Amino acid sequence: MGRPPVPLLSTDLIASIAMDLVNATGGFTIPELARTLKVSPSSLYNHVSGRDQIVELLRERAMSEVVLPADADLPWTETVAGIMRSYRRSYARYPRLIPLLTAHAVNSSHAFTMYNALATTLHRAGFTDADILRAITLMDCFVLGSALDLAAPVEPWEAGAEVGPELAAALATGGPKPARADDAFDFGLDVLLRGLADLASR
Amino acid sequence: MGRPPVPLLSTDLIASIAMDLVNATGGFTIPELARTLKVSPSSLYNHVSGRDQIVELLRERAMSEVVLPADADLPWTETVAGIMRSYRRSYARYPRLIPLLTAHAVNSSHAFTMYNALATTLHRAGFTDADILRAITLMDCFVLGSALDLAAPVEPWEAGAEVGPELAAALATGGPKPARADDAFDFGLDVLLRGLADLASR
Numbered sequence: 164m165g166r167p168p169v170p171l172l173s174t175d176l177i178a179s180i181a182m183d184l185v186n187a188t189g190g191f192t193i194p195e196l197a198r199t200l201k202v203s204p205s206s207l208y209n210h211v212s213g214r215d216q217i218v219e220l221l222r223e224r225a226m227s228e229v230v231l232p233a234d235a236d237l238p239w240t241e242t243v244a245g246i247m248r249s250y251r252r253s254y255a256r257y258p259r260l261i262p263l264l265t266a267h268a269v270n271s272s273h274a275f276t277m278y279n280a281l282a283t284t285l286h287r288a289g290f291t292d293a294d295i296l297r298a299i300t301l302m303d304c305f306v307l308g309s310a311l312d313l314a315a316p317v318e319p320w321e322a323g324a325e326v327g328p329e330l331a332a333a334l335a336t337g338g339p340k341p342a343r344a345d346d347a348f349d350f351g352l353d354v355l356l357r358g359l360a361d362l363a364s365r
Numbered sequence: 366m367g368r369p370p371v372p373l374l375s376t377d378l379i380a381s382i383a384m385d386l387v388n389a390t391g392g393f394t395i396p397e398l399a400r401t402l403k404v405s406p407s408s409l410y411n412h413v414s415g416r417d418q419i420v421e422l423l424r425e426r427a428m429s430e431v432v433l434p435a436d437a438d439l440p441w442t443e444t445v446a447g448i449m450r451s452y453r454r455s456y457a458r459y460p461r462l463i464p465l466l467t468a469h470a471v472n473s474s475h476a477f478t479m480y481n482a483l484a485t486t487l488h489r490a491g492f493t494d495a496d497i498l499r500a501i502t503l504m505d506c507f508v509l510g511s512a513l514d515l516a517a518p519v520e521p522w523e524a525g526a527e528v529g530p531e532l533a534a535a536l537a538t539g540g541p542k543p544a545r546a547d548d549a550f551d552f553g554l555d556v557l558l559r560g561l562a563d564l565a566s567r
Contacts, residue, residue: 189391189464262391262464265513270523275532282531294552295535301507301553304514308506311467321472330477330484333497350496351503358560 172202174210178220182257185221189259219271221257222264226273228253231280239288240356243302246281247352251306251313258314261307288363298359305351313344374404376412380422384459387423391461421473423459424466428475430455433482441490442558445504448483449554453508453515460516463509491565500561507553515546 180199184191193214197204211217230249232242254261269275278299285295326334337343382401386393395416399406413419432451434444456463471477480501487497528536539545 189461258468259391259464262461262513262516265517266460268518268520268523270525272527275525275527275529279527279529279532282529282535286531286534292534293538295531296538297549297552298556299535300514300546300549301556304510304549304553305503305507306510307513308508308510311464311509312502312506314464315467316470318470321470323472323477325474325477325481327481327485329488329497330481332488332494333484333501336495336498344502347499347502347506350499351506354500354503354560354564355556356560357563358556358558361559361563362556 172200172206172210174220176200177207177211177217178224181217182221182224182260185260185263186257190263191217215267215270218263218267221260222267222269222271223273225254225257225260225264226250226271226277228256229273229277231277239284240360242284243281243359244352244356246277246284247302247306248348250277250302251309251348254307254310255313258311261311265307290363294362301355305355309344309348309351312347313341315340315344374402374408374412376422378402379409379413379419380426383419384423384426384462387462387465388459392465393419417469417472420465420469423462424469424471424473425475427456427459427462427466428452428473428479430458431475431479433479441486442562444486445483445561446554446558448479448486449504449508450550452479452504453511453550456509456512457515460513463513467509496564503557507557511546511550511553514549515543517542517546 177196177200181191181196184195184199193204193207196217197207200207211220228249229246232245237245269278281299281302282295285298290298338346379398379402383393383398386397386401395406395409398419399409402409413422430451431448434447439447471480483501483504484497487500492500540548
């Protein structure tokens, strides 16, 4: 006849419930988390230092499927392409998490490992330090935007009288999702690498 | 001694309150909207057909500052660059709205006007119908990702032992916000247009 069972709180469980809240509502607060877990806010602090740490735990999950190419002899464009493909695939699992992550400073090992690999590869390709920062920002913007696009509806535009002939002809070429999003991502990646290679060859 | 004053409901007021809710919480529901406006959900339907219409009203607001270049004689790269710059600036005012908009099919005049202008310009530049759809998707992904980046914290990465020498050197070149985000966007736009021009010249 002891006390009722106490929920087995853990850092992992807190992160899982926070992820559920983000997927359902686009965000989370400490009081919401505590209410959902049926614990007091203060008991959360026995496991996490605060909201910032929880956001970083969510970032680790979003990045958990990022794969870094093992072959150091690949051309830099292929190394970058491989990182970007897995980065997008990994983030596309949690589209509602993206604005929350971009609103917080990065402080997770997975993220640093990936950004270090990108910086090293671009340095090897001859980019200046300033252009490395700009190129990484560009890749981030493109990958996160593409991960949002992958979560977009099957028909991204309602058909209507306001669609002109050029746009209508372009829309008519679109295949079913997610193949269309994948195809557009591959095109975008190709354009981006062509542009970067053109800059690197100056 | 009549009844208490009834709030003057209008489509505009409903959109404004929905935007406030999105900015504060990342989303909105019809019951939340009704509660905030102190009206019954059913009275909302005297002004809007439903949630989808409200999302399109928010899209119109997000796009209200998009400017289409008036000069039809500009090179296509300059026309595209002008549209993308104003598109990003307009969306950057509402970063938390972005995932909501990408999750809904586009059905707003402002949006169609812009996508028609992009399609016409890319058609004039010689792109195939399929590549026009891909290029517009790429621009959307880049602009929306960049609008999120503009709302990111001043220090996007926490300094730490896990930052390798190449990444540290790149980070050290970053100026203050929002100048750094603007600089990265201009770089990204240049890379993207170089890549597209390279494709168009094949």
